[in-house]
């Protein structure tokens with residue numbers, strides 16, 4: 001029975017705090033951005049103290065999010081290279097999603113879905129920052145010609161849509177894969193969880209611990 | 212409501228009908244006609260605009276041309292643009308165009324604005340900003356095909372010509388029209404203004420301006436401020452008046468069907484997750500994996 005609760009460390013306190021800081025600022029950005037996205041969401045401005053406050057706060061939160069996101073990217077970078085085993089694993093995606101997969105290739109610290117999310121955000125968050133600056137009033141937009149602003153605001157809204165969709169999938173995946181959330185809240189996962197979902201990573205950390 | 216006496220045809224960021232109780236009475240579409248050929252550049256209209264609307268721009272500096280101030284601002288809703296051109300060689304022409312909001316039938320600003328009711332279009336065609344609802348995002352600037360709206364540095368709200376909606380709503384003509392000493396500015400129903408322009412164009416053609424014509428660009432559904440131009444074939448001569456203005460494709464892509472589709476998309480992604488869980492349940496390591504753990 002002891003084995004059942006044997007835990008493997010997955011995230012340091014620093015990584016956890018960094019992750020949740022990015023998560024909080026991202027949610028605030030998504031809510032304040034969506035408020036201006038379509039009239040359907042305009043009521044969200046009430047969460048931020050009205051329309052003008054939403055407009056004022058959004059880009060500042062964006063800059064804070066970007067800086068903390070960069071720090072997270074540096075921490076997670078090296079574990080996100082896609083390997084041959086990942087591509088093999090991807091072929092079984094249908095079974096994996098149906099919870100019927102057996103004998104999957106061994107996965108490292110992250111599976112290919114998590115890696116796609118990582119790289120998608122690595123591209124999209126800087127896109128949001130760059131286009132965000134171009135449309136940022138009253139401070140920066142005046143420096144750009146109107147045709148550039150038009151492209152920037154279109155790209156910003158599409159990029160935001162992709163980012164928010166990706167994060168919804170990310171959140172769902174964390175809920176669906178039971179035992180995952182404690183990795184980011186407590187920093188540890190059960191050994192069984194590690195072996196089942198990230199066998200290669202599990203082997204690596206247990207070997208390191210033996211040394 | 213902005214003006215109880217006028218119906219609202221369109222309201223920014225609003226998906227339900229606007230106050231429109233008089234719709235069967237067929238409000239008359241209005242228009243201001245600016246006859247460039249009659250304008251002497253005295254700027255009485257600019258002063259009248261400041262007076263009536265009680266806006267005072269900063270005292271600027273002389274930039275070497277008569278344009279003063281040199282551009283539209285949140286405090287200068289109309290500005291005379293002076294262009295020295297030689298349409299025929301060695302025949303200098305001084306073209307003076309009163310610049311300001313064109314009150315498009317299909318307004319790009321209103322299409323772009325994310326704040327419900329910050330921009331409205333009255334049933335008589337006037338496009339009016341309601342600054343108390345403005346959030347200062349500047350989307351109207353991106354939406355406008357004529358580069359007209361300006362955000363005030365004092366309050367971060369967007370301003371532009373109202374076509375004196377407050378005067379028109381009670382049966383008066385706009386302040387600029389009232390002040391014009393030459394009759395270059397006239398105001399009335401759009402139909403009458405087109406009629407008046409037709410007469411002026413005949414006259415100009417007789418006087419040698421073969422390309423005289425009316426500027427009422429159809430790319431924005433026509434405008435409620437129109438020009439009589441001596442060279443209607445080359446509106447660009449008049450300080451870059453666009454030849455075929457229309458709402459930019461970028462703005463249409465941004466504000467068209469993409470937004471509702473993306474909004475639905477987000478809802479779909481969230482629902483897909485929920486129902487996936489309901490269908491297959493959590494992804495979980497099996498009991499055997501717990502048991503076979505090394506010691």
Ligand code: HEM
Pocket residue numbers: 026029030032033034036037038054055056058059060061062063064065066125128129130131132133135136137153156157160161163164325348
């Ligand atoms: C440094 C990063 C960012 C900056 C500087 C920035 C800036 C801006 C600015 C200036 C606007 C125009 C409205 C306003 O002023 O509030 C805007 C709109 C928006 N932002 Fe951002 N943003 C950033 C990041 C993000 C992120 C990460 C998201 C998604 C989670 C996002 C989602 C949106 C959305 C959906 C809109 C509305 C677009 C539309 O109306 O079409 N932004 N952003």
Ligand code: SF4
Pocket residue numbers: 223320323324325326329330340344345346347348349350351352360368369
């Ligand atoms: S600046 Fe004001 S009027 Fe212009 S689009 Fe934004 S909310 Fe609308």
